[in-house]
Amino acid sequence: MRLWCTSWVLAGLLSMALPVAAEDREALLQAADTKVNGEYTRQRFLAVQKMPFEPTDSRKKALIIGDSHAQDFFNGVLENGYLSKYQLRTRYIPTRCQLTWGDEGGAFIQPKDAALCAESDNLMQAAAQIAEADVVILVARWQEWAAQRLPVTLHNLKLRPDQQLVVVGAKDFGKVSLRNYLKLSDTELRELRNKVDPKPLAANQLLRASLGDAVFIDQQRLICGEGETCRLFTDELELMSYDGGHLTPAGAKYVGKVLFSSSLLQGLQ
Numbered sequence: 001m002r003l004w005c006t007s008w009v010l011a012g013l014l015s016m017a018l019p020v021a022a023e024d025r026e027a028l029l030q031a032a033d034t035k036v037n038g039e040y041t042r043q044r045f046l047a048v049q050k051m052p053f054e055p056t057d058s059r060k061k062a063l064i065i066g067d068s069h070a071q072d073f074f075n076g077v078l079e080n081g082y083l084s085k086y087q088l089r090t091r092y093i094p095t096r097c098q099l100t101w102g103d104e105g106g107a108f109i110q111p112k113d114a115a116l117c118a119e120s121d122n123l124m125q126a127a128a129q130i131a132e133a134d135v136v137i138l139v140a141r142w143q144e145w146a147a148q149r150l151p152v153t154l155h156n157l158k159l160r161p162d163q164q165l166v167v168v169g170a171k172d173f174g175k176v177s178l179r180n181y182l183k184l185s186d187t188e189l190r191e192l193r194n195k196v197d198p199k200p201l202a203a204n205q206l207l208r209a210s211l212g213d214a215v216f217i218d219q220q221r222l223i224c225g226e227g228e229t230c231r232l233f234t235d236e237l238e239l240m241s242y243d244g245g246h247l248t249p250a251g252a253k254y255v256g257k258v259l260f261s262s263s264l265l266q267g268l269q
Contacts, residue, residue: 031239031248032178041246044078045071049090050121053132062086062268063133065126066168067095070139072247073168076256079249083268086135091126098146099123099138101156108145123157130157135268139168141245142203151210166264168217169207170200171255173230173241181232181239189237193229194244196220201228217263223255 030036045064053061062083064070074090077083097117098105102124109117123130130136136159140146146153150167159165174194181189204218224230232240240251247255259265 028178028181028239031250032176032242034242037242037246037248040249041068041071041075045074045090045092048088049092050129051089053087053089053129057087060086060134061089061132062135062137063089063091063126063129064137064139065091065093065123065130066099066139067093067141068246069095069141069168069170070137072171072252072255073137073139073259075247075249075252076259079253080256080260082256082260082265086268089129089133091121091129093122093140094120095141095143097122098143099140099153100146100149101153104149104153105146108143123153127157130159133163135164135166137166137168141170141200142207144199144203144206147203147206147210150207164268165215166217166268167207167211167215168259169204169219171220171223171245172196172200173224173232173244176232176239176241176244186237189233190231190235192232194232196224196228196230197244198228214264217259217265219255219259219263222258222262 064074064077066073070090070092074088077088093099094113094116096113097109097120100123105117136157142150154165174196176194181192184192200220204220207216208218220230234240234250234254236250238250238254239248240254242248260268
């Protein structure tokens, strides 16, 4: 009996010390495939983009507006089966254009992006659908200039008292270096913390100060904790982000659970 226990403990210690196993290495490589994951990020969000709310559907209406981080958020909702009591619709506004009202962003949008932003969806075009929604959720990789102007942008939306607004901040996992992770043990992967881009943290700080906890969700803090680093793997050793900014299916499920269990989103389930 003692020999069996000793062998079991030794096997456990060895598994903690050894690099990623062959089958786990293959799973990790698949999880980091940017082409496959990029399609995953966009697909379901775009399927209901600009789709009108169905008047014969008695469920409440939720409208999710934003960039690829809004697409991540939407995947987190669907992976966990959240907001099933709502009609879910989406509007896509590219990161380079930001969520602003009218010409507010004209002085800040890069000249090379002017044509893109002129042709893309925007909050003014979405105004009629925003007015229909019971819940409006704005999610983006906010730039500081747009974060500073968001209170004015929200004023221009003219939301009614019976509508609920949620603003979700940016997230960042730092640089993904797959080759390095393949050499690490299970314990090292669980303990790994990446240094993140400080820009989203600065924008989140502005939004937190101007909007408060009744409206703003700092998902970077919820996912990563305080400081300038973030974990990249779940406790089950699943890669959460394939490019440092966007979520794998496992990451979407993990982040969705964090957001809906530890923020004002709890009240929407």
